[in-house]
Amino acid sequence: MDQKINEIFKKENITIVDNKLAKKSMIGTSLGNAVEWFDFGIYSYLAVTIGKVFFPEIDPSVQLIYTFATFAVAFLIRPIGGLFFGMLGDRFGRKKVLTITLTMMALATLSIGLIPSYATIGVAAQILLLVARLIQGFSTGGEYAGAMTFIAESTPDKKRGFMASGLEVGTLLGYIAGSGIVTLLSFLLGSDAMVEWGWRIPFFIAAPLGFIGLYFRTNLEETPAFKAIEKIEDREEDISLKEMVVQHWKHFLICIGIVIFYNTMSYMVLTYMPAYLSEILGFGETKGLLLILIVMVVITPIVLAMGYWSDRIGRNPIIKGALIATIVLSIPVFIMVRTGNSYASFLGMLILGCLLAAFQGTLPATLPSLFFTKVRYRSLAITYNVSTSLFGGTTPLIVAWLVSVTKNRMVPAYYLIAVCVLGIVIVGFFVKETARRSLRGSSPVVENSSEIKELLNKPNEAFWWIQEMNREVEDQGDYTSMGSKKKRVENLH
Numbered sequence: 001m002d003q004k005i006n007e008i009f010k011k012e013n014i015t016i017v018d019n020k021l022a023k024k025s026m027i028g029t030s031l032g033n034a035v036e037w038f039d040f041g042i043y044s045y046l047a048v049t050i051g052k053v054f055f056p057e058i059d060p061s062v063q064l065i066y067t068f069a070t071f072a073v074a075f076l077i078r079p080i081g082g083l084f085f086g087m088l089g090d091r092f093g094r095k096k097v098l099t100i101t102l103t104m105m106a107l108a109t110l111s112i113g114l115i116p117s118y119a120t121i122g123v124a125a126q127i128l129l130l131v132a133r134l135i136q137g138f139s140t141g142g143e144y145a146g147a148m149t150f151i152a153e154s155t156p157d158k159k160r161g162f163m164a165s166g167l168e169v170g171t172l173l174g175y176i177a178g179s180g181i182v183t184l185l186s187f188l189l190g191s192d193a194m195v196e197w198g199w200r201i202p203f204f205i206a207a208p209l210g211f212i213g214l215y216f217r218t219n220l221e222e223t224p225a226f227k228a229i230e231k232i233e234d235r236e237e238d239i240s241l242k243e244m245v246v247q248h249w250k251h252f253l254i255c256i257g258i259v260i261f262y263n264t265m266s267y268m269v270l271t272y273m274p275a276y277l278s279e280i281l282g283f284g285e286t287k288g289l290l291l292i293l294i295v296m297v298v299i300t301p302i303v304l305a306m307g308y309w310s311d312r313i314g315r316n317p318i319i320k321g322a323l324i325a326t327i328v329l330s331i332p333v334f335i336m337v338r339t340g341n342s343y344a345s346f347l348g349m350l351i352l353g354c355l356l357a358a359f360q361g362t363l364p365a366t367l368p369s370l371f372f373t374k375v376r377y378r379s380l381a382i383t384y385n386v387s388t389s390l391f392g393g394t395t396p397l398i399v400a401w402l403v404s405v406t407k408n409r410m411v412p413a414y415y416l417i418a419v420c421v422l423g424i425v426i427v428g429f430f431v432k433e434t435a436r437r438s439l440r441g442s443s444p445v446v447e448n449s450s451e452i453k454e455l456l457n458k459p460n461e462a463f464w465w466i467q468e469m470n471r472e473v474e475d476q477g478d479y480t481s482m483g484s485k486k487k488r489v490e491n492l493h
Contacts, residue, residue: 014452014462015224015445017156022447025154025223026163028216030170032102033147035206035213036140037174039109042202043071043133044271044396045182045289048278049191049199053117054126065404068397070130071271074137075389082381083241085142089377093226094150097142097377099217104139106210108132113203145381152368153223153376156447158311158436161365165307168360169300175270176296178202183289225373225442244375251370254430255383258367261323261423262359263392268412269356270296272396273349280409281338281345291346295353302354306361314435315362319427322358326420329355334413369434372441372469391419440465 043050051058051067058066089097112132118125147167155163181202189198245252270292277288310318329351336348371379395415402411438444444455444462455462 014455015228015443016449016452017154017224017445017447019156019447021221022155022159022163025220026151026166028220029098029147029150029154030166030173032098032213032217033144033167033170034174034177035209036102036105036143037171038178038209039105039136039174039206041175041178041270042109042182042206043112043136045179045274046199046202047071047275049194050129052195053199054129056118062404065397065400068272068275068400070126070133072394072397073130074133074140075385075392075394077134077137078141078385078389079382081138081141082145082385083141083378084138085146086378086381089142089146089149089381090375093222093230094146094153094377095217095220095222098146098150099214101139101143101146102210102213102217105136105143106206106213108135108139109203109206109210111135113200113206141385142381145384146377148364148368149377149380150220150223152365152439153225153373153442155445157438157445158447160369161310161315161362161435162304162307164365164368165303165310165361167364168303171360172296172300172303176293176300179274179289179293179296181205183286183293186286186289224445225439228443229373229441239375241378244379248371248375248379250430252379252383254426255367255370255380256387257422257426258363258431259384259387260391261419262363263388264395264419265326265352265356265359265416267392267395268399268416269349269352272399272412273352275396275400276403276412277337277345280403281340283340283345287342291342291349294346295349298350299353299357302357303361306358307365308361310362310365311435314433315366316427316431316433318358318362319366319431320424322355323420323423323427326355327417327424330413330416330420331410334410338409366431366434369437369439372465373439374441376439376441437464438462440468 047067050070054070055066085097085101088100109132112129115128115132116125148164151164151167152160185198185201186194239247274288274292277283277291281288283291306318333348333351336344336351339345367384368376368380399412399415402415403409446452446455460467
């Protein structure tokens with residue numbers, strides 16, 4: 001390692017994070033994420049009902065496509081929200097931005113429940129629904145990337161996988177709460193009452209849940225990584241979007257590729273499958289929702305287990321194994337699901353859910369590690385949301401359209417196989433293993449002082465990313481905008 005780096009790497013550069021504080025950060029962020037995804041998820045679980053309320057003039061056979069089109073439109077604005085909130089998060093802190101995104105989502109979701117039906121105000125109802133969905137999408141653009149960044153920067157390196165997997169547990173809890181409420185209301189009220197007024201109830205619940213999530217968010221502390229860089233960085237000299245893309249384009253493309261298969265699987269299982277079971281396979285609405293609800297409950301502890309093991313055997317082996325299994329099992333799984341037999345369909349859905357759990361337990365720790373601290377929030381928010389907008393959020397719409405056009409109920413299986421083949425290439429050749437290592441651009445983070453001595457004896461391992469950064473600087477040959485190697489290393493601490 002360069003002599004200058006040895007001078008910089010001292011005991012004071014290593015951050016000690018109290019385990020209780022790390023757990024508080026995980027729980028507070030995950031609960032806020034649960035509220036966010038409760039708000040976002042109930043729309044998908046009410047897709048069939050919303051189609052009848054807001055698009056009654058459209059042929060019932062394509063009502064679902066229009067509903068998912070409104071669902072997908074919200075994803076178009078997510079990259080803008082990601083850029084906006086990402087810039088704020090990198091400049092003013094992660095915590096402040098996460099409180100704003102949660103508040104916006106709760107208010108937008110509540111407003112959907114207040115919109116009159118198409119029968120009452122006509123096309124204006126559809127326009128108001130679209131506006132509310134756009135606000136949801138804008139806030140979500142800054143929420144999930146910010147939450148991943150917050151947890152990754154607030155936890156010890158050796159436990160980042162397990163702690164970050166708690167974020168996806170929050171996502172599942174949000175979906176479970178949304179699915180459970182919709183399922184219960186559908187059972188108690190029946191389809192006619194749900195269309196008339198019952199569908200509004202889940203949206204009204206969003207407001208009090210939002211205040212609960214906001215309470216936990218406001219009581220969190222800013223991340224140690226951001227605090228460290230805030231002390232040193234010249235806040236007047238901020239990297240531009242163009243410079244950020246030029247300097248980190250490789251990691252941008254890698255992140256986009258990962259998110260393609262990650263979100264395709266996620267939205268396929270959690271968003272599209274309830275409608276697939278009820279509309280395509282003829283399951284009752286309550287039955288289809290109940291199957292998905294049980295699957296989500298079962299896989300929640302599996303997500304934590306995957307995060308735990310990713311800290312021990314590495315994240316890449318788990319991700320690769322899940323990708324290969326998805327490629328091999330997608331067709332058999334959808335054959336099981338389409339039999340119409342409740343037990344076979346449930347088993348098929350459970351297999352898909354377990355594969356999704358492998359991604360959920362590992363990728364929330366993998367994605368933040370792709371970017372340096374100074375640009376982490378922005379870079380992750382932009383790449384995650386661009387990829388989600390183009391590929392993840394459009395999954396229900398594209399698959400529903402393909403099934404309608406081809407009349408082939410196996411289309412979802414083929415779609416999953418295609419994106420997972422892409423995933424194997426990306427993870428196999430371009431993703432560096434970062435389990436138990438510091439984040440790019442951040443000092444090592446430990447639980448107690450006994451770990452410091454070991455790190456001081458292995459500076460190359462502790463600051464593994466410095467050599468990579470130096471190579472990038474040399475490749476670009478631009479020391480004017482990027483600064484000297486020593487200055488960049490100092491600034492990144």
